[in-house]
Amino acid sequence: xxxxxxxxxxxxxxxxxxxxxxxxxxxxxxxxxxxxxxxxxxxxxxxxxxxxxxxxxxxxxxxxxxxxxxxxxxxxxxxxxxxxxxxxxxxxxxxxxxxxxxxxxxxxxxxxxxxxxxxxxxxxxxxxxxxxxxxxxxxxxxxxxxxxxxxxxxxxxxxxxxxxxxxxxxxxxxxxxxxxxxxxxxxxxxxxxxxxxxxxxxxxxxxxxxxxxxxxxxxxxxxxxxxxxxxxxxxxxxxxxxxxxxxxxxxxxxxxxxxxxxxxxxxxxxxxxxxxxxxxxxxxxxxxxxxxxxxxxxxxxxxxxxxxxxxxxxxxxxxxxxxxxxxxxxxxxxxxxxxxxxxxxxxxxxxxxxxxxxxxxxxxxxxxxxxxxxxxxxxxxxxxxxxxxxxxxxxxxxxxxxxxxxxxxxxxxxxxxxxxxxxxxxxxxxxxxxxxxxxxxxxxxxxxxxxxxxxxxxxxxxxxxxxxxxxxxxxxxxxxxxxxxxxxxxxxxxxxxxxxxxxxxxxxxxxxxxxxxxxxxxxxxxxxxxxxxxxxxxxxxxxxxxxxxxxxxxxxxxxxxxxxxxxxxxxxxxxxxxxxxxxxxxxxxxxxxxxxxxxxxxxxxxxxxxxxxxxxxxxxxxxxxxxxxxxxxxxxxxxxxxxxxxxxxxxxxxxxxxxxxxxxxxxxxxxxxxxxxxxxxxxxxxxxxxxxxxxxxxxxxxxxxxxxxxxxxxxxxxxxxxxxxxxxxxxxxxxxxxxxxxxxxxxxxxxxxxxxxxxxxxxxxxxxxxxxxxxxxxxxxxxxxxxxxxxxxxxxxxxxxxxxxxxxxxxxxxxxxxxxxxxxxxxxxxxxxxxxxxxxxxxxxxxxxxxxxxxxxxxxxxxxxxxxxxxxxxxx
Numbered sequence: 038x039x040x041x042x043x044x045x046x047x048x049x050x051x052x053x054x055x056x057x058x059x060x061x062x063x064x065x066x067x068x069x070x071x072x073x074x075x076x077x078x079x080x081x082x083x084x085x086x087x088x089x090x091x092x093x094x095x096x097x098x099x100x101x102x103x104x105x106x107x108x109x110x111x112x113x114x115x116x117x118x119x120x121x122x123x124x125x126x127x128x129x130x131x132x133x134x135x136x137x138x139x140x141x142x143x144x145x146x147x148x149x150x151x152x153x154x155x156x157x158x159x160x161x162x163x164x165x166x167x168x169x170x171x172x173x174x175x176x177x178x179x180x181x182x183x184x185x186x187x188x189x190x191x192x193x194x195x196x197x198x199x200x201x202x203x204x205x206x207x208x209x210x211x212x213x214x215x216x217x218x219x220x221x222x223x224x225x226x227x228x229x230x231x232x233x234x235x236x237x238x239x240x241x242x243x244x245x246x247x248x249x250x251x252x253x254x255x256x257x258x259x260x261x262x263x264x265x266x267x268x269x270x271x272x273x274x275x276x277x278x279x280x281x282x283x284x285x286x287x288x289x290x291x292x293x294x295x296x297x298x299x300x301x302x303x304x305x306x307x308x309x310x311x312x313x314x315x316x317x318x319x320x321x322x323x324x325x326x327x328x329x330x331x332x333x334x335x336x337x338x339x340x341x342x343x344x345x346x347x348x349x350x351x352x353x354x355x356x357x358x359x360x361x362x363x364x365x366x367x368x369x370x371x372x373x374x375x376x377x378x379x380x381x382x383x384x385x386x387x388x389x390x391x392x393x394x395x396x397x398x399x400x401x402x403x404x405x406x407x408x409x410x411x412x413x414x415x416x417x418x419x420x421x422x423x424x425x426x427x428x429x430x431x432x433x434x435x436x437x438x439x440x441x442x443x444x445x446x447x448x449x450x451x452x453x454x455x456x457x458x459x460x461x462x463x464x465x466x467x468x469x470x471x472x473x474x475x476x477x478x479x480x481x482x483x484x485x486x487x488x489x490x491x492x493x494x495x496x497x498x499x500x501x502x503x504x505x506x507x508x509x510x511x512x513x514x515x516x517x518x519x520x521x522x523x524x525x526x527x528x529x530x531x532x533x534x535x536x537x538x539x540x541x542x543x544x545x546x547x548x549x550x551x552x553x554x555x556x557x558x559x560x561x562x563x564x565x566x567x568x569x570x571x572x573x574x575x576x577x578x579x580x581x582x583x584x585x586x587x588x589x590x591x592x593x594x595x596x597x598x599x600x601x602x603x604x605x606x607x608x609x610x611x612x613x614x615x616x617x618x619x620x621x622x623x624x625x626x627x628x629x630x631x632x633x634x635x636x637x638x639x640x641x642x643x644x645x646x647x648x649x650x651x652x653x654x655x656x657x658x659x660x661x662x663x664x665x666x667x668x669x670x671x672x673x674x675x676x677x678x679x680x681x682x683x684x685x686x687x688x689x690x691x692x693x694x695x696x697x698x699x700x701x702x703x704x705x706x707x708x709x710x711x712x713x714x715x716x717x718x719x720x721x722x723x724x725x726x727x728x729x730x731x732x733x734x735x736x737x738x739x740x741x742x743x744x745x746x747x748x749x750x751x752x753x754x755x756x757x758x759x760x761x762x763x764x765x766x767x768x769x770x771x772x773x774x775x776x777x778x779x780x781x782x783x784x785x786x787x788x789x790x791x792x793x794x795x796x797x798x799x800x801x802x803x804x805x806x807x808x809x810x811x812x813x814x815x816x817x818x819x820x821x822x823x824x825x826x827x828x829x830x831x832x833x834x835x836x837x838x839x840x841x842x843x844x845x846x847x848x849x850x851x852x853x854x855x856x857x858x859x860x861x862x863x864x865x866x867x868x869x870x871x872x873x874x875x876x877x878x879x880x881x882x883x884x885x886x887x888x889x890x891x892x893x894x895x896x897x898x899x900x901x902x903x904x905x906x907x908x909x910x911x912x913x
Contacts, residue, residue, distance in 0.1 A: 071135065071173040073144060078135055080151070080171065083108045085135050098154065098162035102139025107132060109156060132156030135171070144176035233391045234285050241281045241394035248274065248401065277401045284393035291420055292386070299423035306432060382419055389416045656705040663702035666695050706755070713759035720747055722760075728772050730760040733783050754786070761787050765794040770803055770848040774826065777807075781821035792816035804851030805843055806833040824865075830858035831865040837877045841887045845895045849902035855881070856910050878913065885910040 071080035078085040085106035091099045099105055109132050132154045137143045151171045154162040280287065389396075389412060396412035399405040508521055509528050549555055584590040617624035619641040623631045665671055666679050673681040683690020717727065720739045726749075730736050736749040751757050761784065764772050777795075780788045792815040795801070801808035806829040814820055820829075833839065834855070844852075858865065859878045866874050885907040888895045896904065 071149065071171055073174070073176040078106050078173070080108075080135065080173075083110070083133070085133070090139075091136075098165065099134070099136055100139065103136040104141070104143050105134050105136035107134055107156075109133075130156055132162065134162065135173075147173060147175060149173050230387065230390065231285065234393065237391055238281060238284070238394040241398045244395075244398045245274070245278055245281070273401050277397050280397040280400070281394045284397055285390070288390040288393050288416070291416070292390075295420035295423050299427040302424055302427040382422065385415070386419045389419065656708070659698075659701040659705045663698040666698040669695075709755040710759045710762065713753070713756040714763065716747070716756070717749070717759060717763065720749075722749065724764070724768060724772070727760045727764050728768060728775070730757055731764045731772075731776055731784075732779065733757065758787055758790055761790055762794055765791065765800070766798045770850040773800060773803070774850060777815060777820060778822050778826060780815050781818040781825070785818050788818045789816055802843075802846055803848040804830075804854070805839060805847060806830045806851070806854070826854050827858050827861070828865040830854045831862035831874070834858055834862060834877045834881060835866055835870050835874050837873075837880065839877075839881060839884055841884045841893070841895055842898075844884055845888045845898040845903075847903065849900060849906050852903055852906040852910070856906055856913075859910060859913055882911050882913055 071078050073079070074084065076087050085108045088105050088107050091101050091103045091105065093101055109130055133151065134154060135149050135151050137146055137149050143149070148170055150168065152168040153166045155164045156162055392412070396409050399408040399412070509525050511521075514522050514525070584594050614624055614630070615637075618630055618633050618637040621634050621638050623629065623634060666682070669677050669679045671678045676684065679691040679694055682694035683692070686693065720741050722730075722736065722739060726736045726739070730749050730751060733751045735751055738746045738748060740746045749756050749760075761776055764776060768776075776784065777791060780791045784791065792812050795807055795812050795815065806826070811820075811829050814829075820826070847855075859881060862874055862878070863871065887893055888899060889904060889907055889911065890896070899907065
């Protein structure tokens, strides 16, 4: 119901927009006096068109000099240029004429004469009846209304409804004209239909000639058609030859029979209706006196206007408005669809007549006879449709007229008129049930994927669902949203039912899956799947074995694989061109793609920047997670975040969560340090500048090879850490010494990085006192300034175990520290260590002498500057 209302509302709004922006014509309320509509007259809901003045010698049966206006109720169309009837049927009909006496000015007259005549196609009026004088409102004095009697929205309802009603009357007359197919002209051989048929007849006769030649050949050679077959074929051949050349007359006769039956059935019901209805001042007007325009005007005027001798007795005018609009909307859409179907019927009948000769040729052979049967069935369906429709239409006209005559309110009249055009409403459904070509056309019109009505219905359904869900999503509804609250409660209930059903289904599945019977079925299923895979593998093995020995199969397999490789190669070539375009280079050899380079470069840049931004965001999220777990102050569900994350492992879960977060943080920080390292390499930061940055000083305006500059700031902790790592790895001993001495002072935040770098970079080989407990003290921040290194050199002497081969590899700077410790070491050791210190100093001197002795070959490991320091140690 919601879909139907939405569809009707869509059409209603469309009509509203058309009326609002496309037409501003005032609506005239029908009244008992006649009124002017432009150059024509409206009376009793009918429009009388001007026909000019009666001249001397005219044989039309009207007084000479009269100005007359004509209305012919059976006319299908009106030629607006000449205001004459252009329909071809029937030859004699009733005509209603309003005329004014000679010498009068019709637009200013208040009375006129009205009479009924028999009217022929040659415009001759005869047998005048029912002559009477009528009143007419002079032109310019008509009563109009713009808002009718419908308060509030009458200014919208009235123009739209009147527009729909006028369209209903016009379209209905057009539909009646579509039911009649123009009879085939059998006397004029120059008409287009006959010429087209004649071409097809020539083709059919050529086919007959071919058949005759085949028969003659068969008789001469005893090959092809046997004598028995010839005896069966000859009668059909003779009949077919006659029918082919008479097919035009046969189709014309069938078409005339269809038209005659259609008109006859319609006339039968018309006569019954005319003899049955008894129209008086106490009954509603018959259908010939009313149209949808007149009924609409009566309803919209609130019953103030009259339609002929119409008397409103039911007091239901207001309710009729709500009944009238949906009927008009639905009927107009239905009739438009019927017009399409009936127009297709007209074209199909003409095509069937044209190809009739070929259809009768198809009748000859058993293999082609089915085509003839399809042609015959379709042609008969098209022709029978008119009589069948006339039967349904005439019956509905009679039933609707009876309803109208016995109606006691305007609503009854509307229902009666709706019944009168019911055949139009059910036509598409009748055609679909027929199963013929028109049925398929009707199906296309209403196809859910292609049809206008069903596509519109689906469109409105989707939009309705969207708005419904948008209304249900709101959390805070105001007090006046009672209807939406109820809808939301009902929706919640429906969702609960569905979710509970799904839950119970899942639980039932789990219960069943635990049973022994399901376990056996599962095992059997898995066994079947395994066997299936084994069989497929066997077939695959056998096929591959066969391919390797069968040259044809092998060629096909290799061709397939080569084609796949060629496709891959073509794809890689395309990727090559694409990547070149992304780099700003047109490397294609056949196409000029330079216009795409800027677009592609910009897009590539934006994608890369987005990826960098995403990675930065993820790194920040990791840092925030690590920070939250380290602080362990936030809570989730009443638990600290660390305990909540590790709740599944009571013993180790919290620590595991913390370790995981810390690892993420350290990985992120390590990545940042690596990025800064690459940045320093790009800008070719030399050792002196790296040392400045490692010691906490900015390095401004460093230029790369392209001239771009960058300032390395010591405040960037990742840049300074990268500089420290690089210097501890590649710097001189003095640089390393300065950084280590600063580990407990300005580089305190980097002490862990420094202590980790000492063994990682093999620094104890440059200074023996850099090993052992010294590394841990650096990590604790206890190494502060130059004296601290002398202290650790003294501790190394006290400990002894200074081997000559190790000391020979020490840097001259480290040996100088040892020399200083040997000279002044007493101030760095405990009192109880004095004897050991003195003894080990003598050992150190001997070790220096050993290194300097050429015979030991140890001096080759020492540099010249180191040898000089060793001599000083030896001479202590």
